[in-house]
Amino acid sequence: MRAGRGYTRLAHAENLFVAGRYRDTQAVTAAAVGRNKRYRKELPVDVSDLFRANGRLAAHIGEAHEQELSVGAMYGTLSSAFGKDVPRVLAADVERGDMYVLVGREELARHIYEETERHARAAGRADLAAIARVRAAWLFQQTGDVGFARQALEKIAADPIPTPRSAGSPPPSSSPPSIAGPASGRAPTH
Template identity: 55%
Template sequence: MSLFLILAAATASAPPPAAAPSQTIVVTGTRLSDSEKALRECLSRHCPPEEDIKASLADAENLFVAGRYRDARDVTKASIGRNNRFRGEYPVAVSDLYRGNGRIAEHLGEVADFQLSTALMRGILGNAFGKDDARVLKADVEVGDMFAKQGQFVQARTTYDAAEKRARAAGFASIADVARVRSAWTYAMDGEIALARKALERIAAQSAPEARIGRLSSLVLLARLDRNEGKTGKASEALFTELRSVRAKRPVLLFSPRLDLPGILPEGDEAKWEADPSFALPEMRLKTGNAYFEKHWVDVGFWVTSEGKVSEPEILRGEGTREWTKTLLRSISGRIYTPSVDPDGSYRIERYTLTSRFMESVSGSHMRQRSPNVRLEFLDLTNDPAPGPSPSPAGGGQAPSPAR
C-alpha cells in the first residue's frame, strides 16, 4: 500500500470474528444499497456539486470495500465529469474527488490515472489557495508520495524538500517535519540504509517541543531499521519511553517479517524493499493475463494485543485465488507493534489487492497489457478512534510510513 496513501481509510463492512467478553467491537458504515440510493436521489434532483461529490465518494467507497473496483472508479470518474467545472468554486471537494479516484485507480493498476489525479488534486488546491497554504503543502507531500511509489526517489526527495522549506517558512512545523522524515525514508526505500539512518538520527536528535512529530516519526523508522537488522537498539527504547508519555491509542507498526509470495520472483535489489518493514513489496514478476488482476483481493482481520503482538489473523472475505494469502497471514502473525494503553488491545482490518500496472504501449500491439511486475497494494480499513496526538508516521489509509 506500497507506502503512501493519505486519504482517510474506508469503513469496513465485513464483521470481525467473535471477541472475548471484555472486547467489544462496533462496526459502523452505510450499506451499499443505501449509498447507491442516496446518489441516485441526489442526481435526480440535480443536487449541488458539493452534495454530488459527497454522495459519489460515499458510494465509491462502499463499492471499493465490496471489491467492485471498476464500478467504484466509474462512479468517481462520472462525478469528475459532472463537477470538474466547479473546481474554482469548490476546490476542496473537487480535489477530494480526484484524490479518491487516484486511490481506486492505483489498486486497479491504472498508474497513469493515479498520477494524473494526484497532480490535478494538487493543482486545484494550489490555484485556489496559493503555494503556502497548509492544504497545498499537504498535497505537495502527497505528490512526493506518488513519486516515491513509482520508484522515482530523487524526484520524491526534491518534492519533499521543497515542501519542507515552504512549510517551515510559513510556520507549519508539523507539515515540515512530515516532509523531512519522508524525504529521509526514501533513502531506505532505495536501499541506501546508511544514508537513511544518518538522516533519521539527525531528526531524532531534536528535542524542541515543536519538533516532536518529526522526532517520534524518525524514532519509529529507526526502530524498524533496528528490527530488520535483528537488534533492539536505543531507538526502540527511546521510542517506547516517548510513546508511554503520549499514550497513543493507535498501535504503531515496528516490524513485519519479509513477505515472499509463492511463484513470484523479486525483481531487482531486495534491500530496497526489505528496508521497509511495513507492506511495501517490491515489484514482482508474474507472467499472466490481464484478467487475473481484476478480482484478487482479501480483507484480513486480526487483534493487536496490548503487548504489541498479533493474535488470530484470518481472512474475512475476498475474491480470486488464495495461494498467495498463506504467506501474507504468516507475515502478519509475526509483526511487532508498539504497546497499547488499552488492556484489550485493538482489532485491525486491512485490504490487500494483488495487481499489476498497465503498460500504455506494448511493442507490436495496440492493446494495453499488464506489466509483468506484480504489486500488492494495501489499504487500512480500520475505523480508528478520533484523531488526537499521534506518534505514528502514518495517519491514514496506507501501511505505516513516514509521518503522515
C-alpha cells in the same frame, strides 16, 4: 456541483468499492470527476477530494498513470486556490511525494519532500516540515541508502522538537499524512 448530490455518488462509489466492484467504482468516480472538475475554482476543496479519491482508487487497481494524473490535479487545484504555503497544500504535496514513491519516481519524490519542508518552514509549520523530513529519510532507507538514511535521521533527532500547530489553526487536510510512509502498506524500516 450540487449540494449533497456529489457526496451521494461518492457514497455509492464507496459501497461499490467495499463490495469489491472496483471497475464500477472507477466508472462512478471518473464520472464524478468529469462532471465536477469545472468547479475547481469555486469549490477547490470538494473538487480536490474527488481527484484524491480517484487517485487512491487508481493506486488500488494498479493504474499508475491515472493515479499520477489525479494526484497532480488534486495538488494543482489546491495550490491554485490557496498558494503553496498553507497547511492543506503542504499536506497535499506530501501526498504527491508519496504517490511518486509508489510509482517508482523516487528522485522526484525526494525533491518534492525537500521543497515541502522548505515551504512548511517558511510558513511556520515545523510539524509539516518534520513530516516531509522523515519521509525523505525514509526514502533513503527504501532505496537502499542506509547510511544516508541514518545521517538524515540523526540530523532530525538533533533538531529541537517541532512546535505544535497553534490552537484554532485548521488541520492540514481531511486525511493528514501519517509518519508511517506512503500508503503502500510498508512502514519505514529501522
